[in-house]
Structure formats: structure tokens, C-alpha cells
Amino acid sequence: MTTEKLQALLDSMTIREKVGQLVQCNAGQFIQNDMEITGPEGELLPAEDLNRVMGSVLTFEDAAQAKALQDRHLAADPKKIPLLLMLDVIHGLRTTYPIPLAMGCSFDDDLMAECADMARKESAVCGVHVTFNPMVDTARDARWGRILETSSEEPLLNSRMGAAVVRATQGEDLSRPENVACCVKHFAAYGAPEGGRDYNTVDLSERTLREAYLPAYKACLDAGARLIMPSFNALNGIPSVANRWLMNRVLREEWGFNGVVISDYNAVGELVTHGVAENLKDAVRLSMLAGCDIDMVRNAYYLYLEDLVRDGVVPEEMLDQAVLRVLKLKNELGLFENPYHGADEEAEKKLYLCPAHREIARRAAEESAVLLKNEGILPLSDRIRKAALIGPFADERHLVGFWSRPGAWKDAVTLPEGIQALLPDLELIIERGCGAEIGDTDESGIDRAVEAARSADAVILALGEPENDSGEGRSRATLTLPGPQMTLARRVLAANPNTAVILFNGRPLELTELDELAPAILEMWYPGTEAGNAAARLLFGRANPCGKLSAGLPRSVGQYPMPYNRMNTGRPKPQPDSQAFPFTSCYLDTPNLPLYSFGHGLSYTTFSYESLTLDRTVMRPEESVRVTIRVRNTGSGAGKEVVQLYLRDPVASVVRPVQQLIDYRKISLEPGEVKEVAFTVTEEQLRFWDFDCSFRSEPGTFELSTGYADHLLLTRTFVLQ
Numbered sequence: 001m002t003t004e005k006l007q008a009l010l011d012s013m014t015i016r017e018k019v020g021q022l023v024q025c026n027a028g029q030f031i032q033n034d035m036e037i038t039g040p041e042g043e044l045l046p047a048e049d050l051n052r053v054m055g056s057v058l059t060f061e062d063a064a065q066a067k068a069l070q071d072r073h074l075a076a077d078p079k080k081i082p083l084l085l086m087l088d089v090i091h092g093l094r095t096t097y098p099i100p101l102a103m104g105c106s107f108d109d110d111l112m113a114e115c116a117d118m119a120r121k122e123s124a125v126c127g128v129h130v131t132f133n134p135m136v137d138t139a140r141d142a143r144w145g146r147i148l149e150t151s152s153e154e155p156l157l158n159s160r161m162g163a164a165v166v167r168a169t170q171g172e173d174l175s176r177p178e179n180v181a182c183c184v185k186h187f188a189a190y191g192a193p194e195g196g197r198d199y200n201t202v203d204l205s206e207r208t209l210r211e212a213y214l215p216a217y218k219a220c221l222d223a224g225a226r227l228i229m230p231s232f233n234a235l236n237g238i239p240s241v242a243n244r245w246l247m248n249r250v251l252r253e254e255w256g257f258n259g260v261v262i263s264d265y266n267a268v269g270e271l272v273t274h275g276v277a278e279n280l281k282d283a284v285r286l287s288m289l290a291g292c293d294i295d296m297v298r299n300a301y302y303l304y305l306e307d308l309v310r311d312g313v314v315p316e317e318m319l320d321q322a323v324l325r326v327l328k329l330k331n332e333l334g335l336f337e338n339p340y341h342g343a344d345e346e347a348e349k350k351l352y353l354c355p356a357h358r359e360i361a362r363r364a365a366e367e368s369a370v371l372l373k374n375e376g377i378l379p380l381s382d383r384i385r386k387a388a389l390i391g392p393f394a395d396e397r398h399l400v401g402f403w404s405r406p407g408a409w410k411d412a413v414t415l416p417e418g419i420q421a422l423l424p425d426l427e428l429i430i431e432r433g434c435g436a437e438i439g440d441t442d443e444s445g446i447d448r449a450v451e452a453a454r455s456a457d458a459v460i461l462a463l464g465e466p467e468n469d470s471g472e473g474r475s476r477a478t479l480t481l482p483g484p485q486m487t488l489a490r491r492v493l494a495a496n497p498n499t500a501v502i503l504f505n506g507r508p509l510e511l512t513e514l515d516e517l518a519p520a521i522l523e524m525w526y527p528g529t530e531a532g533n534a535a536a537r538l539l540f541g542r543a544n545p546c547g548k549l550s551a552g553l554p555r556s557v558g559q560y561p562m563p564y565n566r567m568n569t570g571r572p573k574p575q576p577d578s579q580a581f582p583f584t585s586c587y588l589d590t591p592n593l594p595l596y597s598f599g600h601g602l603s604y605t606t607f608s609y610e611s612l613t614l615d616r617t618v619m620r621p622e623e624s625v626r627v628t629i630r631v632r633n634t635g636s637g638a639g640k641e642v643v644q645l646y647l648r649d650p651v652a653s654v655v656r657p658v659q660q661l662i663d664y665r666k667i668s669l670e671p672g673e674v675k676e677v678a679f680t681v682t683e684e685q686l687r688f689w690d691f692d693c694s695f696r697s698e699p700g701t702f703e704l705s706t707g708y709a710d711h712l713l714l715t716r717t718f719v720l721q
């Protein structure tokens with residue numbers, strides 16, 4: 001439809017019809033045939049009218065439902081304005097790849113794009129027009145259960161992963177039925193709740209907000225994301241959905257975003273609970289004036305916006321702008337001409353879980369696994385005849401994470417299935433050891449498990465955290481392995497030292513004691529559909545681990561928040577990071593550094609960093625510095641290494657981090673092979689938010705290092721003039 005026709009359509013609409021475009025309902029209420037709607041507050045709303053006026057729905061299951069929803073709406077809507085169909089596709093629709101926090105550990109933008117492209121294909125044939133993805137909330141506190149849903153604690157890594165997802169999901173032309181629009185979320189700083197407790201208040205300086213939390217949203221909008229979702233939390237005293245500084249000043253004015261803003265689930269209604277709105281009608285006023293276009297599910301706009309416009313409280317011109325943004329998105333998706341977009345039941349059957357998609361998911365699971373520790377145990381030898389597979393994840397299928405699609409876990413390959421497929425002749429003894437459910441306190445099976453360990457050539461100790469202990473509303477005040485898993489681990493590790501631990505979890509865990517006892521630990525996170533196949537290939541050396549931590553692992557939950565890009569303070573604790581040092585910034589009972597730092601990860605081979613050289617030591621602002629890092633594979637096997645480049649600005653008008661990742665690249669090296677990785681550092685990468693929050697660089701000396709956080713090597717300095 002042309003812009004003129006779109007404007008003509010808008011001009012022809014009644015206020016009620018315009019309001020309808022800003023109403024999003026839960027599709028489930030229309031898929032059943034009971035045509036009575038119960039809103040969150042228990043209002044019974046007339047479904048027929050809602051179905052006639054609403055502009056979008058969320059959460060449906062497949063192409064058939066998508067078509068039925070569209071048909072039912074278009075039959076009732078006199079203006080024949082097609083619905084937008086939206087869905088949370090966070091890390092795969094039916095073929096599930098690893099959770100985003102794991103994908104961040106791959107440090108591989110191209111692999112991220114490949115996974116997102118696979119999810120796009122499956123989403124499109126399912127009938128999805130908009131996915132509520134990527135989620136790019138920087139998370140520096142693993143008590144927050146949604147840390148699994150973001151790529152990293154690191155703004156640059158989060159930005160590049162998020163942008164890769166947007167480009168791969170939206171493609172070049174949204175009107176093509178195979179492309180899907182992205183809604184980046186949750187704007188802003190939802191990942192910084194006080195106490196790590198979901199939905200809790202967020203209070204940050206503008207500098208920290210701009211430095212650590214806003215960049216990733218901006219990167220996704222710069223990559224072309226068409227929608228953005230304000231977050232539930234209050235940000236510096238004002239809930240995001242009503243926060244005019246955030247939504248008008250930053251989003252619309254500074255960043256020039258002219259796409260659609262959609263609230264989070266009932267977030268408009270929660271303004272009353274937050275205590276900034278007298279009642280639901282007041283909440284609608286605040287949300288509209290702040291620029292929230294669509295009210296997700298609360299029906300608050302449906303109930304009160306028309307009156308607010310007729311009473312002049314909300315200018316009709318503001319309503320028109322919001323509605324036009326929604327109509328433009330529908331038009332860009334080609335929905336007026338093709339309301340089904342990509343929905344295709346036949347294609348669903350061919351694409352879902354197809355071998356090509358499984359291969360991508362398996363590769364992603366292998367590349368996002370992190371080998372934390374390995375004292376000669378891994379890879380396990382093919383010569384072993386009998387292995388004991390012990391622990392609550394020994395034969396668990398829930399390996400896909402909180403934000404996988406309902407039922408996706410049933411398609412996951414378990415650890416024994418993967419191992420037996422790889423090594424059919426290997427005798428496997430399987431003992432959960434502690435109860436039927438992960439986290440059970442039942443210790444009655446531990447004796448049998450220990451016996452199994454004692455009798456085996458090798459032990460795979462499969463531990464972790466129940467899938468439902470991370471994700472939305474799943475914050476924890478402790479981060480230890482739930483239930484008697486450590487009791488099991490102590491006894492099994494004592495019974496057979498040839499034991500490798502494999503972990504399945506959705507957040508960084510507190511592994512301090514396990515790390516002291518276990519000779520090898522492989523972190524798998526929630527690897528998705530191909531979990532068992534990927535784990536088997538890693539454990540038996542068909543794949544070589546190459547993941548690097550996208551968030552540090554704590555020694556104690558008491559260390560949080562524990563950002564790797566920390567400030568030096570006036571009293572830094574001197575290294576080594578072992579004992580307390582009086583009157584410095586340290587704990588009496590715990591070292592400062594993480595157990596394993598951001599960017600850490602081992603391989604079955606070894607690498608040496610031979611040199612870091614700069615092509616100049618003085619740089620004018622319009623110039624750049626070329627950094628060359630030589631890396632050698634000094635081991636006996638091929639492997640991949642993530643070469644990381646860190647910056648330090650030791651003197652500036654405000655305190656600057658002791659280390660800040662400014663670039664990375666993943667390389668493959670054959671045994672003995674040497675490669676040179678070149679990075680270009682520009683003046684823009686030296687900028688920061690200074691004392692009056694302007695974004696600029698300052699002349700002075702800068703340090704460039706490689707290695708990984710807290711373990712920097714080969715530092716060289718240059719001067720910016």
C-alpha cells in the first residue's frame with residue numbers, strides 16, 4: 001500500500017478503530033471458542049468487539065492457528081486491517097539452539113546469525129510477523145534469573161550478538177514472507193535490578209546507564225529492529241513505559257527511532273502498582289504521553305484511550321502518530337496484500353527439526369560450551385569399555401531453557417542418547433543419585449551411584465540447575481547446585497578420580513567447592529535440541545571446546561554485582577588475589593576476582609600469544625592504530641581461539657575500567673600453526689561518557705592488551721594526541 005493510501009486509511013478511521021490498532025490481546029483467548037475474555041483484573045470484555053478492533057495478538061502455536069486468527073479478525077473488521085502476529089522466539093522456534101548466554105560464549109557473530117536465520121525460517125512458516133527478540137539487557141548479577149536470556153555481562157558482546165540476530169531475522173525486505181520483524185527488549189537496564197531480584201527497581205547514574213546498558217539496544221536499532229519493548233522496572237524512579245526521558249529524549253530524539261514501541265505484558269497496568277498512576281485511565285495517559293504505542297494484553301488502551309482523546313487529555317495527533325507507526329509496520333510486512341505472510345503448514349512439516357537445522361543447533365551447542373578446567377581427564381578415551389553417567393542430568397531431557405517454545409524439551413537429545421549414538425559399544429551405567437527431579441533432597445540413590453562410579457573406567461558427573469530455576473521471575477539469592485548434588489559429587493569424585501563434570505544450567509553458578517574437587521568441568525548451559533549429541537562429541541573429543549565465558553563465574557554470590565569492567569578504586573587490593581589485605585577494597589572471607597573470569601575458556605589444545613604490536617605509538621584523532629596479535633597453536637590438536645582485545649584508559653576526567661573489551665575475533669589453528677590477527681582501533685573506541693555526560697575521547701596514554709579479563713597479556717601503550 002502506498003503512503004498516501006495508508007494516510008487515507010488512517011483518515012477514514014474512527015477514534016475507536018484507531019485505538020484498536022494499539023490494542024494487543026493474548027491469542028489464546030481467541031483460539032478457544034469461548035468468546036468471553038477475562039482480563040488480568042478479571043474484567044469480562046466483549047470478545048467480539050475486541051476481535052473486531054484489535055491490532056495485534058501474541059502467543060500462538062502454528063501456521064493453522066495464525067491463519068485462523070487472521071481470518072476471524074478480518075471477517076469482523078470493516079476496515080480489513082490485518083493483525084500483527086507476535087511471538088517470543090528467543091533461541092529457536094522448534095529446533096532450539098543454546099540459550100543466549102551460551103551463544104555469547106561462542107563469541108561468534110556469524111554463528112549467532114546462522115542460528116537466528118534458522119529460527120527466522122521456522123518462525124516465518126509458523127506465521128510469526130514479529131518476534132520479541134533479541135533480548136539484550138546487560139546482566140552483571142547471576143541472581144537475576146533472566147541472565148540466561150541475554151548474551152553477556154559485556155556491552156560490546158551483547159551489542160554484536162543482538163545486531164547479528166536482528167540482521168539475520170529481518171533480512172533485507174520485510175515484505176518477503178520468509179522475513180520476520182524484531183522487537184528488541186527490555187528498554188532499559190532491566191538486567192540491573194536491585195538485589196538481582198526480577199522486576200525490582202533499577203537505580204543507575206546516567207553515565208553507567210549510557211556506558212553499560214544502553215549501547216546494546218542502540219546497536220539493535222541501528223541494525224534495523226522495527227520495534228522496542230520498554231521494561232517492567234522503574235528506572236531512576238520512573239517505570240520505563242512511562243519514562244519520558246528514556247522514551248522521548250533518548251529513544252525518539254537522540255536516537256531518532258521511528259518504529260513501534262510495545263509495552264511489556266501488562267506493564268501499562270502495573271503503573272498503578274508502581275504507584276505513579278492513580279488508576280488505569282491515568283496509566284494510559286502516562287504511557288501514551290511517554291510514547292508507548294501498543295498496550296500488551298492489559299486492554300487499558302481499549303478501555304480508556306478513546307475517552308482520553310475525546311477529552312483532549314491525549315492529543316488525537318499523538319494517537320494518529322502511534323497508529324501510523326503500527327500501520328506502516330503492517331504495510332512494510334506486506335500484510336495488506338498477504339495477511340498470512342509466511343504461514344505455511346506444509347513448510348512447517350519440512351523445516352522443523354530438519355537435519356540441516358539440527359546440524360546448526362548441534363554446532364552452536366558445541367561452540368558455546370566452555371571448558372572451565374581440565375587436568376588430563378578430557379577428552380575421554382574411546383578405549384574405555386564402561387562409563388558411569390551419574391547425577392540429576394544423567395538422563396534428563398529438559399535441556400532447552402526457560403524461553404524455549406512449550407514442549408521443545410521433548411525433542412532434546414539426552415546425554416545417554418548422544419553418547420550411545422556416538423559409541424554404541426560403550427557400556428553405560430546410569431544413576432541419577434539424588435531423586436527423580438533435579439533439586440530433589442532425596443539422597444537414597446547416592447550409594448548406588450557411588451558403586452557405579454567405583455566400577456566404571458570413567459565417570460561423567462552430570463549436574464546443574466532445574467530448567468525452571470532460571471528465566472523470568474526465577475531469581476535466586478543463592479547460586480549453589482540445588483539439592484544434595486555436592487554430597488553426590490564429593491562421594492563420586494572420591495570413588496573414581498577419572499571423573500569429568502558436565503554442567504547444565506541457565507546462569508553462572510557458585511562452583512567454588514566443586515572446582516576444588518573436580519579435575520575437569522565442562523559448562524554446557526542449556527544447549528537446546530542437540531544437547532546430548534554435542535555433549536557426547538565434546539566429551540569424547542570429536543569436537544574441541546572453544547567457548548569463552550560471556551559472564552564471569554562467582555566464588556560467592558556475595559560478590560555481586562561483579563562486573564569484569566570494574567573500576568580500580570583508590571585502594572585496589574594488590575595481587576595475588578588470594579588473601580584479604582587490610583584497608584583495601586577486598587573481602588575478609590573471599591578473594592575479589594571471580595572463580596573464572598569473563599573471557600575464560602580452555603581447549604583440548606593450547607595456544608601461545610607470541611606478540612602484540614602497534615603500527616604507531618602516537619595517534620591523532622582522525623587516525624587509527626593497527627594492532628597485530630600473533631597466536632600459535634602449541635598443542636597436538638586443531639582448535640579455535642577467541643582473540644580478545646582489551647583497552648585501558650589509566651587517566652581520564654572520570655574513573656575508567658581497569659579492562660574493557662573493545663574487539664574480538666575467533667580463529668581456527670591447526671597444530672603448530674601461527675596466525676596474526678589484526679584489529680583497527682579508532683578514536684571512537686576511546687570515547688566515554690565524561691563528567692557532564694558528553695560522549696568523547698580525551699588525549700592521553702592508552703593501554704591495549706590481549707588474553708582475557710583479569711588475565712591480560714602483552715600490553716602495549718599508545719598516545720592519543
Ligand code: GLC
Nearest residue numbers: 058088132185186264265472
Ligand atoms: C514477558 C516478558 C517479555 C515477553 C512478553 C511476551 O512477560 O517480560 O520478555 O516478550 O512477556 O511474552
